[in-house]
Amino acid sequence: MIAIYLLYGLAFFSLGLAASLQLRHDDDLRLRKQLPWLAAFGFAYAASAWLDMFQTYGANPASGQIINIARMILQPMSGLLLLVFGWGVLTKLSPLPKWTYLLPGLLIVPTAFVITYAATTFVTPSPIEIPIDIWSRYLLYLPGSFMAGIGFLRQWRQQKGLGYSDVAGLMLATGLAFLFEAFVVGLVVPAAPYGPASYYNYNRTVYNAFTGEQIETEEPFGLTNWLDYDRVLEATGLPIQFWRMLSALAVTAFVVKGLAVFDTVRDRQMRALQQERDRAQRLAFEAQLAARQTAENWTEALINISRHIAELNDVDDILLHIVDNGRKLLHSNFMGLAVLNGDAPDLELKCYANDDHARMIDGALKVENPLILETLFRSKSCCFPQEDPPGSFADLCFFVDKPAQTAAAVHLDLDNRPIGALWIARHEGGPYSETDLIWLECLADQVVIAIQHGLMTSQLQSYSIIEERGRIAREMHDGLAQVLGYLNLQVQTLDTLLKRGKQEALRDELDQMRRAIQVAHADVRENILSLRTTLASEKGLISAIDEYLNEFGIQTHIETQFHNEVAGPLNLASLAEVQLVCILQEALTNVRKHAQARCVRVRIAQKLSLNQCEYLLMDVTDDGIGFVEKNGKRSFGLQTMHERALAVGGELVVQSMPGSGTSLICRLPCLSEEKLRKQNLVFQ
Amino acid sequence: MNVREWALPVYTILMQLAVGTLLSLWLTRAFATRRYGRSLTEHVTRIPVLAVLITVIVAIIGSHFHLSRPILSMLAALNLRSSWLSREIFFTISFLLVIISLTCLQWLVPGLDRLKTVLGWLGIVLGGLSIYSMSKIYLLPTHSSWNSPLTVVSFLLTALLLGATAVAVLLVMELKISEVADDAETAVRRQIIQHTFVWLAGVAWVTAVAHLLLNLVIIVRLNQGDISAQTSLMLMLGLYQPLFGMRYIALFTGVGWFGLAAFVLYRQRKVNYEISNPIYLACLLVLIAEIMGRFLFYATHVRVGI
CATH class of the missing domain: 1.20.1070 (Rhopdopsin 7-helix transmembrane proteins)
Structure with missing residues (x-):
């Protein structure tokens, strides 16, 4: 024990x-x-x-x-x-x-x-x-x-x-x-003399509380001798x-x-x-990479769109580019762009992109979806995670049979005025996030900028046409009109001389008239040549210059020599090419009118630096009588040529001495290879 | 004392607890109704009324352990004219029936506020009469330590003291239930607790001090009494002195804790869960003190004659 x-x-x-x-x-x-x-x-x-x-x-x-x-x-x-x-x-x-x-x-x-x-x-x-x-x-x-x-x-x-x-x-x-x-x-x-132990362990026993006297009773009480x-x-x-x-x-x-x-x-x-x-970290890293990739894609897309706009490309092409790329970047099945028709207050589909193609709309196709209209007129960008009320996603995806499951729309504002809406839709998959909506708004901003640039370009074209008309009018006034006025006077003189019978004088006047007509004829032909050359830029600048010089030589009987020292592309911006042609035309007009030259030589060359074309050089030299600038003032033609060169970042120098001919040197900056590559990509 | 004798403290203490609780509850109800409206107070008093009913039932069941033949207990109610025991049984049964009715109305029938109020006060009166009858039973010439009006006063004071502390516990429990059920009116319940605990603690303090004074008077009286009275005093201050001392230590610790908790609560102007433990412990100590007091009441009596 x-x-x-x-x-x-x-x-x-x-x-x-x-x-x-x-x-x-x-x-x-x-x-x-x-x-x-x-x-x-x-x-x-x-x-x-x-x-x-x-x-x-x-x-x-x-x-x-x-x-x-x-x-x-x-x-x-x-x-x-x-x-x-x-x-x-x-x-x-x-x-x-x-x-x-x-x-x-x-x-x-x-x-x-x-x-x-x-x-x-x-x-x-x-x-x-x-x-x-x-x-x-x-x-x-x-x-x-x-x-x-x-x-x-x-x-x-x-x-x-x-x-x-x-x-x-x-x-x-x-x-x-x-x-x-x-x-x-x-x-x-x-064992103890009181409960509950006593009631567990013993027969019912009553004790006097203070004497301890025990009184046995006969009454049974169950749990005897138990624990x-x-x-x-x-x-x-x-x-x-x-x-x-x-x-x-x-x-x-x-x-x-x-x-x-x-x-x-x-x-x-x-x-x-x-x-x-570890799994969460890996997922976070992957999400970070994906976000970074997305941001890079978006940045590149937005830069491309901006470049399209800067290069004054066709507005429709830019809008189509935005819609097509935006749909892909936002992982959508459909993207649509609609603008308000100026004549009627209708919203008309301008272009769209779906899984198969991207297309401009030629005719008028009204957009009547209530969600798009609400977005436009309330000027509030919205995500629509589900179709509420039922039927609200109808007519959201044009030329597509499958209904949309989720959508997002943003409004287009120009000068605080609603001009249209841009929207995306998915046939399946999750709803659009707030981030998607922000990217869509970025695209909407690009759309508005493209439209704004398009409007400005057409205004500029109108101004150019007006300017060109003014120039032609001026040329006609200075040339053909003067000659016709002179001929009118000469016809009266001839009439008088004929009435008086002065044959000799009559013959002299007729010779003068013939010369005047020939000058007028030359001016008209040159103007026609100039207009034709400017408009024929699609042939390529070098061949256009070559052709122009040949025509000029035939018309003016001035010998022309063209030296092209450029082997590859000229690497000039489009606007610079136009200005170069205009400067050459003005220079040759001056040669014809004022230089009394027998020969004019045109040289095109490139200044290279580190295998990159730095600038293009055009040298126009004649063997004419030369001139001296009066009081440092340039003539109107020379001033125009200077302004044209400066407008595209170039410069123009004129060197002339009386009796020693005139030399005009024009330098225009070239685009870098990188810029040219991106420009070509944009055009592709 | 054996189980048979313990049945008496169980019955008397629980009955006094029930009556005192109903009294304190109905006073609290009157205050809360005036301040917070009937709808809320009806909800707040539901569980306490049910607790009073359960207490009365347990008390009555417990009282039967004292009887030799519980099956014949109803025969004791036949001498209403001459017996305080019969009157006690009558008033206790009446009190039980009123509480049953009141509980049914509180839980099953919305509205009828006036009837519920009247039933509550009727219950308090019947309960009070029951306690009075209960105390009158002990006024026997053969028991000199009991045979005094002080017994009646003592029983009533116990009812008041236990009622004040028990209602505090019941209100805290009710608050906890509302917290668990996430009831919208929990904040109002907290306000009721905050305001009523002050006067409940005051009542507890006053009755505790009155108890102490009463016991001093009883000691003086027993000291001046006959041999049986002096024997009772000897038992109280001799054999049962530790219990006598523990009783008052428990009593004043309990009411002191209750008073301190109520004071802190009133000053802090907020009620949190921590109030429950002091209140539970205070009530436990007060209850222990009163049960000990009742044990001493029975254990120290000395019978004269046969």
């Missing part, structure tokens, strides 16, 4: 030792935070059990008294530690259901009665260590172990729900071990200490094993978290 007592204490000591060894692990497991209480309970209860052993076997009366006092202190103290541990396990491992908050309020009355009853048993004649032992078990060990058992059973359910069957099994075992401990440590008490220490011995053949030892060993084993498994599970969770984090 003494061995059982020893092992009984040793089992609880082992529990305390195991729990305290687990404390050395530095981690944040909630169960581990409750272990100090369990460790302290194990040590305190072991000490109490061993004191019990000493008191039962072989202690002398003097030391027996001390042992008794120590035991009376240790027992409630260990019970209190177990109660704190049980409360922690029940409430701290996982949150309690909300209804449990009502339990304290509901338990007040029964608790008050039990505590009062317990207090009254201390003033009975029985030895004080008996009520201390009993009430430590009933009020501290029993609820402490019970709460710990319930707490672990809750963990069992929770871990089972999470799919950790190994942990769940251990939690179940630990919970049952604590419930077993609640039974053998908290509910089985020594007595002797009854346990009688029923199982083993003392209660053995069963308590067994419960302590079970609790120790399962708690320690449970903590180890918790560690494993936590490691598993950490690994899963790590993998999740």
Whole structure:
């Protein structure tokens, strides 16, 4: 029996030792935070059990008294530690259901009665260590172990729900071990002369509260000799200490094993978290790359559109380019552009792009979709994630049978005036995001800029036509009109001379008239040649100049020489080519009219720098009479040539000496290879 | 005392608890109705009224453990003219019926506020008469320690004291239930608690002090009484001295805690969950004190004669 007592204490000591060894692990497991209480309970209860052993076997009366006092202190103290541990396990491992908050309020009355009853048993004649032992078990060990058992059973359910069957099994075992401990440590008490022990263990016995006199009654009361220490011995053949030892060993084993498994599970969770984090990082990186790629695509697309606009390309081509590329960039099945018709307040489809093609609309095709009209007239960009109300996506995708599932639309404003709408639609896939809407607005801005440039270009063309008409009128006034006026006067003179019969004078006047007509004829032919050369730029500049010089030589009987020193392309901007031709025409007109030259030489060359064409040089030299500028003032023709060269970033130099001919040197800047490549791409 | 004798403290304490709770609850209801309207107060008083009913039922069931033949207990109600026991049974049963009616009305029938108010006050009167009859039973010439009007006063004071603390607990529980149910009027409930706890704590303090004074008077009276009275005093201050001391320690710790919690609550102008623990503990201590007092009441009496 003494061995059982020893092992009984040793089992609880082992529990305390195991729990305290687990404390050395530095981690944040909630169960581990409750272990100090369990460790302290194990040590305190072991000490109490061993004191019990000493008191039962072989202690002398003097030391027996001390042992008794120590035991009376240790027992409630260990019970209190177990109660704190049980409360922690029940409430701290996982949150309690909300209804449990009502339990304290509901338990007040029964608790008050039990505590009062317990207090009254201390003033009975029985030895004080008996009520201390009993009430430590009933009020501290029993609820402490019970709460710990319930707490672990809750963990069992929770871990089972999470799919950790190994942990769940251990939690179940630990919970049952604590419930077993609640039974053998908290509910089985020594025999005592008052309830509830007496009512569990004995026939109904009435004690006088203050004399301790016992009165036996004949009335039966059921639970006789039920949970007595002797009854346990009688029923199982083993003392209660053995069963308590067994419960302590079970609790120790399962708690320690449970903590180890918790560690494993936590490691598993950490690994899963790590993998999740890596996956999230990879996804974020991929998303970042995709976003960057998208931004680059958009930047390139917007630059291309801007270049189209800057190069004064045809507006329709630019709009078609915007619609086609925008549809692809926004991963849409359809993109449409509609503008308000100036004559009637109708919104008409201008161009569209779908999965197969992009096309301009020739005739008038009215856009009557309510969402597009609402976007336009409310001047509010919108995403339409779903069709609400039903039918609102009808007539959204033109020339496409499949209905749209999601759409987005933006309005086009010019000078704060609505001029049209741009919209996209998808047949399937997710709705458009706010970012998509922002990109669509960027495209809408480009559309407005293209339209604005188109309007400005047509205005400029109108101004050019007016200017050209003015020039022709001026030429006719200065040339042909003067000659016709002169001829009119000469005809009157001829009439007078004919009436007077002056044949000689008449012949002289006729010669003068012939010369005047020839000059007028030359002017007209040159003008025609100039107009034809300017308009025939599609032949290529060099061949146009060559052809023009040949015609000029035939018409004016001035010898022309053309030296082309450029092997490859001229690398001139379109506008610069036009200005170059105009300057050459003006220079040759001056040669014909004023230089009295027999020969004129034109040279075209390039100035290269680092294998790049820096500028184009045109040299027009005649062997005429030359001239001197009067008071530094240039003639109207020379001034015009200077302005033309400056307009395209070039310069013009005229060198002339009387009797030594005139040399005109024009330098125009070339485009770089990169710019030319991009320009060619745009045109492709 | 054995179970049979413990049935008496269970019955008397629970009955006084029920009557006192109903009184404090109806005073709180009157205050809250005037300030926050009938609709809310009807909801707030539902659970406390149910708790009063359960308490009365438990008390009556508990009282039967005192009887030798519980099945014949109704026969004790046949001597209304001459027996305080019969009157106690009559008033207790009447109180129970009124509380049953009131609970049914509170939970099942909306409106009828005037009827509910009248039933509540009727219940308080019947409950008060029940406590009075209960205390009159103990005024026996053969029990000199009981045979005094102080017994009646003591029982009534216990009802007041337990009622004040129990209503505090019930209001906190009701608040918790409304919090759990995410009730929209939780804030108003908090205001009710904030304002009523002050005077409930005041009532508890006054009755606790009155209890102490009453016990001092009883001690003086027993000291000046006959041999049985002096024997009772010897038991009280001798064998049961630890319980006597613990009773007052628990009582004043309980009401002190209650008063402090109510004061802090009133000053802070906010109610949070932390109020529940001090209130629960205060009520537990007060209840323990009163049960101990009742135990001492029974344990220290000395019977004279047969």
